[in-house]
Amino acid sequence: MADLPMYFPSMTDDRCEELADEITASGDLRSPEWRRAVLDTPRHEFLRGGFFRREDGGGRTGWEPVRPGDEEWLPGCYRNESLVTQIAGTVVPTDLDGRIYRLPTSSSTLPGLVVRMLEELNVRDGMRVLEIGTGSGYSTALLCHRLGDETVTSVEVDEEISGRARVALGTVGHHPDLVVGDGLEGHAANAPYDRLIATCGVLDIPAAWPAQVRPGGQILATVGGWLYSSELAGLTVGEDGTATGRLLGGQVSFMLARPQTPPPLGVLPDLGDGPERESSVPWDVMDDWTARFVVQLAAPAAQRFGLSLPEGELNVLLDVESGSWAALRRDKGRWIVREGGPEPLWRQVEDHIARWRADGSPGLDRFLITVAPGRRTITWAARP
Structure with a gap:
């Protein structure tokens, strides 16, 4: 008797529908075009290398691999959760058995947040999109489904991650322009873009991003810092290249772009010095x-x-x-x-x-952001 497949297409179709229903109920999925993209995009294909399960104990956070064939792998792929796919810049789930105590460096973002951001992009047919941070490729696939492969450029700093995403995207029938490079520099070769979306956190909106988005185009990125409070920013690029907008609220958090990770603390100063x-x-x-x-x-x-x-x-x-x-x-x-x-x-x-x-302790949804060449300003509007 032949071995049975690990899963059946109807099973994953059902899981895609359950995931779409959950994201719809949360209010993140609002349009039929993006719902169709979620229904037609099997998330497990972008997690063929497995993911890491968080394990807390003894005051430490560890990560244990979950791989295809494990009982919890397929259900886990369709949970509305972020799934860590790489630890310490190189370690993937197939590299080890047991637990690892290092920091995550790549993940498949929770689908609800991915879809919320795609909805916030306000795309229309024919628009050209630059995605910063290919990651697993799942969000790239949703963009391709909605807009067409030829309109999507996605930049990933990690060559191995980009390679795995390319295979997964090809498996589901998508072939966008995937670029290995520093996403903070954008990708000028395919500019100008109508939309730019970043699936990594940044300390500042890089000057290259507004410069590569056409006037009237939009940028969606998570702005944060080394105290790890961050928020999604939606900006519109003006005729003079200045991008202005606001923070959108919701306590959105992404891993920082690798070139912007904090420096080591080094030798501490004398903390007992001074009055x-x-x-x-x-x-x-x-x-x-x-x-x-x-x-x-x-x-x-x-x-x-x-x-x-x-x-x-x-x-x-x-x-x-x-x-x-x-x-x-x-x-x-x-x-x-x-x-x-x-x-x-x-x-x-x-x-x-x-x-x-x-000013009344306004929430982050009342914060305003302006990005001009060599300058970034974030202010807030007082509560009425």
Whole structure:
């Protein structure tokens, strides 16, 4: 008797329909064109190399491989979840048995977010799209289904990831222009584009992106920073090349583009140096997503971490490049801060948070963004 296939087409058709229904119910999938794309695009074909399952224990986060043939692989492919596909820049699920304790570097984004972003693009037939971050190729396939292969260019920095995506896309019948390169530079050879969409996070909108999008065209990208508060930004490119728009809300998070990942902390400064004072802003302001975004605007090159000392927990904000730092500790209900380096990091944080609160603590959907050559500005509109 011949071996049975691992799955049947009708089974995956049903799973695609269940996934489309779930994304529709969430409000992310709104149009019949994108629903048809989800129904006709089998996500499991883009996860043939497997994915990693998160395992937390002992205060550490580890990752265990899930591969085709494992009982949970096919159902997992159709969950509305992000699935990690690469660890530490090179490790894929077929490389190991057991658990790995390193940081994820590539994933298949949760389908609901992919579709929400595609809906936000407001595409029309015949439009040319540049996608930054091919990843697994699933979002690329949805774009090809909606607009046609010849209109889609997708850039991926990792040659192996791009190669796997090319195979998966070919399997489902799509052959867009796949480019291996630095997505922060866009791809000028196929410009101008009507739309640009980034499936990685960025610290700033690179100058190359508005320059490669035609006036009236749109850019959709997640803007964030090293404090890991981020948001989806929708911008329209003007005749002068300036891109303006707003943050769209929803606490969208992507892995940062690899060239923009934070530098190692290196040797720490003497955090006991300098005078102390009481802070007007508590460290736990970082627990609020929007407030942390405001802190990020105040200290855009800073990273945060904690140190466990005999006298208690010390919370640190450090700008590695400039050497500026702030260290906060709790003392009898008060927050005490000490700062060092050329810039008063925490004083800048206090000023930004005070202005934001005076304006009614507006949500990120009231933040405005302007990107011009050599300049990026993010402001907020006060609550009425």
